[in-house]
Amino acid sequence: MQTNGSAYSTRVRNLIYVASPPRTGLTQHLCEAGWNAYIADDLGQVTEICHGRELSVGLVEISDPETGAQLLPQLVDISGSDLNWIALIAPQHLQHAEIRRAIARFCYDFSTLPVPFERLAVTLGRAHGMTELRQKMSEIDRDASAQFGIVGISDAIKAVRRSIITFAVPDAPVLIIGETGTGKELTASAIHALSRRGTGPLVTVNCGALPASLIQSELFGYEKGAFTGAERRVIGKLEAANTGTIFLDEIGDLPSEQQVNLLRVLQEHRVQRVGGYAEIDLDLRVIAATNANLERAVKEGRFREDLYYRLNVLCLTLPPLRERIEDIEILARHAFQTHLHERTHKVKDFGQNAWKAMRSHAWPGNVRELINRVRRAVITCERPLIGANDLGLGDLARAGNGGSLNDARSRAEHELLTRILRQTGGNVSEAARRMDVTRATLYRLIRKYDINLDTDLEASSPVETGIQIRRPLNGQQVLPFDARQLHKVR
Numbered sequence: 001m002q003t004n005g006s007a008y009s010t011r012v013r014n015l016i017y018v019a020s021p022p023r024t025g026l027t028q029h030l031c032e033a034g035w036n037a038y039i040a041d042d043l044g045q046v047t048e049i050c051h052g053r054e055l056s057v058g059l060v061e062i063s064d065p066e067t068g069a070q071l072l073p074q075l076v077d078i079s080g081s082d083l084n085w086i087a088l089i090a091p092q093h094l095q096h097a098e099i100r101r102a103i104a105r106f107c108y109d110f111s112t113l114p115v116p117f118e119r120l121a122v123t124l125g126r127a128h129g130m131t132e133l134r135q136k137m138s139e140i141d142r143d144a145s146a147q148f149g150i151v152g153i154s155d156a157i158k159a160v161r162r163s164i165i166t167f168a169v170p171d172a173p174v175l176i177i178g179e180t181g182t183g184k185e186l187t188a189s190a191i192h193a194l195s196r197r198g199t200g201p202l203v204t205v206n207c208g209a210l211p212a213s214l215i216q217s218e219l220f221g222y223e224k225g226a227f228t229g230a231e232r233r234v235i236g237k238l239e240a241a242n243t244g245t246i247f248l249d250e251i252g253d254l255p256s257e258q259q260v261n262l263l264r265v266l267q268e269h270r271v272q273r274v275g276g277y278a279e280i281d282l283d284l285r286v287i288a289a290t291n292a293n294l295e296r297a298v299k300e301g302r303f304r305e306d307l308y309y310r311l312n313v314l315c316l317t318l319p320p321l322r323e324r325i326e327d328i329e330i331l332a333r334h335a336f337q338t339h340l341h342e343r344t345h346k347v348k349d350f351g352q353n354a355w356k357a358m359r360s361h362a363w364p365g366n367v368r369e370l371i372n373r374v375r376r377a378v379i380t381c382e383r384p385l386i387g388a389n390d391l392g393l394g395d396l397a398r399a400g401n402g403g404s405l406n407d408a409r410s411r412a413e414h415e416l417l418t419r420i421l422r423q424t425g426g427n428v429s430e431a432a433r434r435m436d437v438t439r440a441t442l443y444r445l446i447r448k449y450d451i452n453l454d455t456d457l458e459a460s461s462p463v464e465t466g467i468q469i470r471r472p473l474n475g476q477q478v479l480p481f482d483a484r485q486l487h488k489v490r
């Protein structure tokens with residue numbers, strides 16, 4: 001039921017009034033004071049009313065302290081945390097500790113019955129004002145916290161955004177260090193876009209995804225007839241990045257022979273196509289990224305020291321998501337909004353246990369994993385609130401702290417799995433052989449870590465034959481995610 005009071009007010013203020021039965025006098029007052037009051041007497045009606053409406057205040061009458069204490073968290077779960085609840089309660093019921101606790105935890109305010117409407121009107125007005133203020137603040141926060149498409153409010157991510165601005169000005173090489181999915185490519189794109197080369201190309205090469213035999217021609221290009229099958233001249237990635245930026249992802253995986261060649265290009269600013277004689281002048285900036293410990297690779301002789309120092313002029317480290325838990329909510333909300341148009345049901349927010357699970361999860365796949373989990377939940381969740389199960393984190397809603405031995409094992413397992421899958425270009429049979437597990441186990445791990453072979457191994461090259469997963473693994477829809485928020489050429 002709805003009572004409409006918009007004739008008395010220039011601005012519409014929507015309120016939900018939960019009572020069984022509703023007080024006729026009160027609904028009339030609400031109407032006269034300019035409230036659109038939606039009246040509900042059970043949770044089903046609350047769900048229906050809350051869906052798709054901009055409500056600012058909830059008014060709930062507690063007729064029994066015990067059921068009331070259970071009702072309040074359910075109301076907040078249905079309405080989402082943006083709505084301010086005000087409890088109306090008889091004074092004697094306030095003797096029950098349970099209901100006092102629930103009101104303190106889940107309500108914006110309360111009034112004891114009978115309540116003069118003038119007083120209640122003030123409380124309602126304040127609650128409405130607070131909701132509006134919060135919405136405005138979150139809009140402002142959202143804008144400020146998403147500069148260059150890099151969302152986050154933690155000190156660490158703020159420092160990253162400051163570094164991006166600083167590093168965009170000079171033309172010096174940048175080395176970005178961070179685990180998989182922490183936003184290395186996004187950061188490189190932002191530096192490029194802000195730099196004087198921003199109108200030039202940004203070319204990405206995933207050094208870990210290319211077999212050694214192909215890297216040379218991929219980077220340097222080749223002339224017609226340079227080798228069997230070279231039927232025409234092909235421009236390499238370095239040449240394609242001329243006047244712009246080349247982003248060398250997974251630089252630690254570059255084979256040593258190519259490390260020498262790259263070093264020469266960086267020193268001489270010139271490139272020679274395979275099978276060609278001409279030296280082509282290059283004017284480009286290099287941004288490299290690694291999720292491996294390059295210093296250790298240098299010490300162990302796997303990575304050239306001179307190349308390391310040439311690349312590591314400006315260095316930026318991206319912290320893993322588990323070390324900046326304060327970013328989880330804003331990132332999840334950002335992913336939720338981004339993919340809301342894909343929802344198939346009435347999903348409108350995250351439930352309490354989803355937040356709990358997200359805070360407990362170790363996020364071995366970092367922001368990429370979070371985006372993919374939220375996206376999948378938005379599409380598949382059939383209820384108004386996304387739960388931990390919809391995110392595939394059901395177990396964590398009950399336990400987990402991110403720092404346990406199991407979490408560490410999971411991280412190591414995930415890292416190895418992604419690396420091998422990249423190296424094999426997504427070839428499951430080959431990856432299973434290298435990891436010494438059966439294909440069934442590999443499929444299980446891929447599902448466990450929510451790895452999407454179409455997008456998570458984006459730059460992988462399908463050079464090796466064998467079974468390539470291009471279809472859903474568990475009967476669910478494949479959810480590709482477009483990482484390219486800023487322009488680039490692959």
Ligand SMILES: Nc1ncnc2c1ncn2[C@@H]1O[C@H](COP(=O)(O)OP(=O)(O)OP(=O)(O)O)[C@@H](O)[C@H]1O
Pocket residue numbers: 149150151152178179180181182183184185186187249291367368371481482483484485
């Ligand atoms: N702070 C952030 N805000 C918004 N989106 C982010 C953020 N960090 C990462 N992402 C998104 O997460 C996904 C993974 O990011 P990106 O590809 O830049 O990570 P990466 O560190 O380069 O990963 P990998 O090492 O696996 O290549 C992308 O979709 C990117 O847009």
